[in-house]
Structures are given as structure tokens and as C-alpha cells.
Amino acid sequence: MTYRYLPTTEQDKKEMLEFLGVSSVDELFSDIPEEVRFPRELAIDEALSEPDLVKFMGGLASKNANFTTHVNFLGAGVYQHYTPSTVNHMLLRGEFFTAYTPYQPEISQGELQAIFEFQTMVCELTGMEVANSSMYDGYTSMAEAAMMAAGHKGKPRVIVSKTVHPETRAVLATYAYGQQVEVVEVDFTEEGVTHLSQLQAALEVETAAVLVQYPNFFGSVEDLRAIEQLTHEKGALLIVSSNPVALGLLEAPGKLGADIVVGDMQPFGIPVSFGGPHCGYFATTSKLMRKMPGRIVGQTKDEDGKRGFVLTLQAREQHIRREKATSNICSNQALLALASSIALTALGKQGVQEMSQMNLHKAHYAKQVLDQLDGVENVFTAPFFNEFVIKLPIAVADVNRSLLQKGIIGGYDLGLAYPELANHMLIAVTELRTKAEIDQLAKELEAILHA
Secondary structure: OOOOOOOOOHHHHHHHHHHHOOOOHHHHOOOOOHHHOOOOOOOOOOOOOHHHHHHHHHHHHOOOOOOOOOEEOOOOOOOOOOOOOHHHHHHOOHHHHOOOOOOOHHHOHHHHHHHHHHHHHHHHHHOOOEEOOOEOOHHHHHHHHHHHHHHHHOOOEEEEEOOOOHHHHHHHHHHHHHHOOEEEEEOEOOOOOEOHHHHHHHOOOOOOEEEEEEOOOOOEOOOHHHHHHHHHHOOOEEEEEEOOOHHHOOOOHHHHOOOEEEEEOOOOOOOOHHHOOOOEEEEEOHHHHHHOOOEEEEEEEOOOOOEEEEEEEEOEOOOOOHHHOOEOOOOOOHHHHHHHHHHHHHHHHHHHHHHHHHHHHHHHHHHHHHHOOOOOEEOOOOOEOOEEEEEOOOOHHHHHHHHHHOOEEOOEEHHHOOHHHOOEEEEEOOOOOOHHHHHHHHHHHHHHHOO
16 A cells, blocks of 8 residues: 655656656666665665554554553652643644744734733732743743843852752753853751751852742642741842642742742643653743743733733843843743643632642542551651652662552652662652542552562
């Protein structure tokens, strides 16, 4: 079976050779010496027909552990949440799916309004005054925030807690190296939160910002009021990275004194998809608005007085003089920002709060059940949201392999990023997990530990 749309047909080859004035492909390459040519066929399988190829690729895909075949307790920055069916229905409409940067507002009102609504929702969640149209992901959002703070303060030093996602800290280190900004890390306490005494000792006049996560990488809820007081006493900015689902329940960072709030909107309407793509959010105070990277969509009126939307601020180097640009981030995640906006709209304020509460209660039930198992040790004692840490008597990798055979995707091995936390597992429990699934995790884990 052949298909005309698969290049290159024999007719295509014939026409190209005739145009070039040669009779064969061999004649086309006659100038290449025989001794340097590859004299035989490549050692690869013969091409498959389309039906056979679909069947083959389907077989490969079925080998993956996925959320249909397995129960998932893995989070660590990428989470499995409920996505309203309306998200894909709207997202894949041609008006949005094929849209590009809305440079011409007269033909881009739909996309511009969608971005404006996204910015508004981010401000409501974070308690901040202004948000941009999105960033690549939560990791680059925080790194951009740190560089923005260093530039604004004119100070070449930032402090980051080790309770911040390790991949965020890695991206921050890369950004800071190029900008010649010093990054100082402060440790965490036995409770699983930022060590305030170390933070206070590390704060000095040349510190531009303090970076924390809320809830942090261990799922623990940081004391933002105490961190804010220490930070602002030294004239530094407070940058908070936050899970937007948690903000349906926790006090907004903006109301606790944060100067910049960043994070990843993946939990709302964006699938896990092997870890990407994501949609970062970035919110700050109106005072810092013109220092913010990316772009902002604003509301205006047209010549007839009708409500309209335009790109208001574009502080990237593509639009203004390079030396005046706040960042070289040159795009936003408009389609994924739309996905989050649709999900948030479908859920509504009450729905977001209920979703947050379900995450909290189910995670606490899971921790209570697992704490009762012989061999499982409770590690951190700080209040937590939908993730928590347990210590096991054997390697987490071995436990996860055994759980996978039982149809369960286990938690994150913290020893991969924190050598001092070998045999520690970070478990995520979202609203999608049922009591039966949590009990099954406990049952299988107990069997593995006492095999």
C-alpha cells in the first residue's frame, strides 16, 4: 500500500532527475569517489505499511506505565489532577490552536482577552497587583524573578532555600552564572521548612532577594510571615514560588508580603505529558510592573468606545532597545495559559477551594495510614499540603520497582536530589486518589517491606 503524501514518489524522483539533467541517482552522485561511498544498504528494518506501523507503535506505547493502567502517587513538581472536559473542547478549536502572537489587536481580540483573563486569575490566586501573560514554566519563572530582583536592587546576590525544587535551583544557577549573580543556599530544619536562623545569618546588605517555595518541595508549608519580616528588614525582595492549587486554601503570598510570586499552572488543565510543556506564571506589585519580563495584555477602548484588549507592555529585547530589555524570554505559553484559564473558569472559586481541600484531606489520610506501617518512619513535622515525606528501611528505587509490578507508580526518590535523604520518598496525593487506592498503596508497601 502506497500513499501519495509520503515523499518521495517515483514520479517525484523522475521529475527531479529530468530537471537536473541526469538519468539516475547514481549519476547524480558520480562526482563522489567510490572509495568514500557507503557500498551497502543501512542495517535498519524494512519500512512498514501504515497499518503495520500504527500497530507496532501502539505496541511500544502500551509498554509505558500510564495513569489508565496504574495508580499514581508521583508528584515532585508535575501533578495528576482533574481536567474538565471543556478544556480540550475549547483548546483545540482552530481560533485558539492556530493563533500566534497577537501583534494585530484588531484581529486578535479573542486571544488577547483569553490572556487578559489568565492574568486576572493569576492575580486573584496570588494576591498580587499585576501578572504577565505567562512564562515557559515555573522553573524559568523563578530564575527570571531572581534576575529581575538583582537588576532592580542593583545587588549581585540572592538567597534560595534548599526546600525549593532542585530543578528550579539548577535553572537559577544557570541564569545566575551568566548574570554574575551569587546564589547562596540555606538549609532546612528537622520540621522540613527553611532554617530561619541560617537565613537570618545569610542575609546581608548585598542581598537582592530571598527565594522560597510555598508549599515547598517536601510539601511543607513555609512560615511566610516570618520569612517576609527577615527579608524586608534587610531591604531585600521576597520571591515566592507557589503551587496554584494550594492557593485555593492557603493565604495568598501577596497578602503575606511577597514582592514577586511565581509558579507553574500545570495543575490546572495541563496534562503531565512526561514532564512538559508547562505554563509558568509571574505576578508582582504595580511598583515593579515595568521591570517584569515577558508581556502584559491590557484593557482599553476602541475609537467607538467599545471594550478592547491590546499588548500593553512588552519589555523583551525583540521589542525595545536590547540594553533596556528586562529579559530575553521571547514568547509566552498562550495556548497552555488558555488551558489553565478554561480549567479555572469551569471549576470556579468554590470548585478550586473544594479541589484544594480534597488534596489536603486525602494527603493527610494517606500519611496517617502509612505512618502506621512497621518500617515506615515519619520524617517532617511541619504542616503540609498534598505531598509528604516518609523514610523507608530499604532503597526507594527497589520499592518503586516492586510497586510498579503491582500497578502503582510510587513516590519520588529524594535521594536523587538530596544525598542526605537517601531512602526517603516524597508521596503526592491529589483529589483523584480514592480511599481504596490509598489503602492499596499501604497494603502493597507493607508487603514489600516485610517480604
